[in-house]
Amino acid sequence: MSHSKTKKLSSNAQSLSTPKLSTLLRLLSYLKPYWWALLLVIVGFAINAGTEIWIAKLLQYITDAINQNDRSKQALFPLLIIALFFVRGVGSFLGNYYSALVSRNLVYKLRVEVFNKLLRLPSSFYLANSSGTISSKLIFDVEQVTAASTDSMKTLVRDGLTVIALIGFLLYTNWRLTLILFLVLPPILWLVRVASKRYIKLSKGIQETMGGVSHITNEVVGGYQVVKNYGGQPYEARRFDEVSKKNLRQGMKIVVTNSINTPAVQLLMAMAMSVVVWLALQPSIIDNITAGEFISYIAAAGLLSKPVRSLTDVNQKLQRGIAAGESIFALIDETEEVDTGIQSPSLSGEVNLNNVGLTYPDSTIALRDFSLDIRAGETVALVGRSGAGKSSLVNLLTRTLTTTSGQITLDGIPIEDIKLESLRAQIAMVNQQVVLFNTTVLNNIAYGSLANKTQAEVERAAKEAFAHDFIMKMPNGYQSEIGAEGLQLSGGQRQRLSIARALLKDAPILILDEATSALDNESEYYIQQALDNVMKDRTTLVIAHRLTTIESADRIAVMDGGQIVELGTHNELMQLQGHYAQMYARDFE
Incomplete structure (x- = not known):
């Protein structure tokens, strides 16, 4: 089943030329419920910015007191220093704590929204995107988004207010000297603009490589047995090393950009500062101010360097976060499963398929003019080589996929007119690939909508699936944890839990996709007896490769090329000496 031409998540991202303002505004809209916390952040950092001015003023008072040999305020200065830094600490706490509160709540809200969106997306989305790419968005990109909102906002508020306060103080002290500092503003803005374009490009590259890292990790963790048994460690190590190196290179390019940008800004500031100091030392200027005022002015100008540097660094965070925001919103804006x-x-349980066709996005034809009428309570087996369309047909019945042509009706009702929740509640499935969760045996059998089933009902389903005996031998019985993907159980045990789940659902339509494939011969015999019992009075579709397991089916449909080429009972098909008879003979060979 190929979907290589299906639109990838990464293609949803906007081009570099697209304005980023809409993404930033959308991110900031998530902060509306926390306006009160943002107000406290502004208050806290405003207090912090105010103390910067008073540090410069305090230096002025101390210098003048020393220069004038004034000892009258000697005891006051230590107390002022302590009070100043106490107030500064209160302001820093308010700003840092409430900005972190907003940041973590933003991560929580986005992560929950993305996860809930994943639950509502169609199967085509999962077929088109690797699990690593999806999980990277949920884990990595969501964290990066905070850089564009709360982290950048924190820097802008804290250092922006500090710069405003210091420049205001400098203008008040000597506005002519201070205007010189503004001469470096145009080249600084140009540097920021150039760096912005590079940051956004590199940030998207990091996101893509992180998706690759996550994807390879998921594959190795999920298939560790195959990796070990087939000596795949060197291959996987090389593959992981390659994508990690790409991630490293992208990260180092950002470091290089930032390492050049920040010193360049600092150099421009230093050049402006040097001119200010040179002019300030001219006799015509220095004669008009006290030593304390001179030291205070130079100290305030010197204090500008750190917040200005931080404000230039915020551009990197902002662009990285916006790139992550575009990635996240591309997923959130994906079309959901249509009901x-x-x-x-x-x-x-009556099923009618009339001239059904199914073509995948890559133009692969899975079914063509497929027609089959299944009576309520009838057992129909679907057989045929791989790619014949058996699994595609099952996916149409659960509306995991939708028909390209023709119509499917259940009890005479078009399948698209039945609500998805109602439809899937009345279809039980046992897949060839067993899916179990890292929770208890009880929760795995009574999963999802079955959680309201009683312990007795769960045990009855387990007994019918021949799972009760091995469950009771586990340390905590039905409350035993089975580990990630149920890997603490054997293949046969996992399959029996899956069968027990389907039995507990007690749906009018049952789909068995190689339900006994993972069982040993003895278990298969008993499971087959249980399945024979549960199939009674229930419409059952059986996908089977071992034809000996479906000899008792009411009818057997032999599929090839997305169509039925033979249809009948086991005996009727054997008498035809056609496709089915040849397949049956090969089974025994």
């Missing part, structure tokens, strides 16, 4: 259903009928 056109308006009915919630109680189905008996």
Whole structure:
């Protein structure tokens, strides 16, 4: 099943030339509920900025007192220093604590929204994007988004207010000298603009490589047995090393850009400062001010360097966060699974497929003019080589995929008119690939909408699936944890838990996709007996490769090229001496 031409997540990202303002405004809209905390952040950093001025003023008072040999305020200065830094500490606490509160809540809200969106996306999305890319967005990109909102906002407020306060003080002290500092503003803005374009490009590269890192990690963790058994460690190590090196190179390019940008800004500031100091030392100027005022002015000008540097650095955070925001919003804006259903009928299990066709986005034809009528309570087996369309047909019945042509009806109702929740509640499935969760045995059997089932009902389903005995041998019985993907259990045990889950659902339509493939011969025999019992009075579709397991089916549909080429009972098909008979003979060979 190929979907290589399906639109990738990365293609949803906007081009570099697209304005980023809309993304930034959308990010900031998430901060509205925390306006009160943002107000406290501004108050806190305003207090912090005010103390910068008083540091310069305090230096003036101390210098003048020393220069004038005035000892009358000797005891006051230590107390002022302590009071000044106490107030500064209160302001810093308010600003840092409440900005962190907003930041962590933003991560929480975005992460929950992205995860809930993933639950509502169609199967085509998961077929088109690797699990690593998706998980990277949920884990890495969401964290990066805070750089564009709360982290940048924190720097802008804290250092912006500090710069405003210091420049105001400098203008008040000597506005002519201070105007010289503004001469470096145009080249600083030009540097920021050039760096912005590079930051946004490199940030997207980091996101893509992080998706690759996450994808390879997920594959190795999920398939560690295959990696070990087939000696795949060197190959996987090389693959991981390559994508990690790409990530490293992208990260170092950002470091280089930042390492050049920041010193360049500092150099421009130093040049302006040197001119200010040279002019300030001219007799015509220095004669008009006291030593304390001179020291205070130079100290305030010197204090400008750190906040200005921080304000130039914020551009990197802002662009990185905006790039992550575009990635996140591209996922949030993905088209959700469409539910056109308006009915919630109680189905008996009658299924009619009339000239059904299914073509994938890459133009692969899975089904063509497929027609089959299944009576309620009938067991129909689907057989055929890989790619014949068996799994595609099952996906159409659960509306995981939608038909390209033709119509499917259940009890005479078009399948698209049945609400998805109602439809899927009445179809139980046992897949060839067993999916279990890192929780208890009980929660795995009574999963999702089955959580309201009683312990007795769960145990009855487990007994019918021949799982009860091995469950009771586990340390905590039905409350035993089974580990990630149920890897603490054998393949046969995992399959029996999956069968127990389907039995507990007690749906009118049952789909068995190689339900006994992971069982040993003895377990398969008992499971087959249980499945024979549960199939009674229930419409059952069985996908099977071992034909000996479906001899008792009411009808067997032999599929090839997305169509039915033979249809009948086991005996009827054997008498035809066609496709089915040849497949059956190969089974015994």
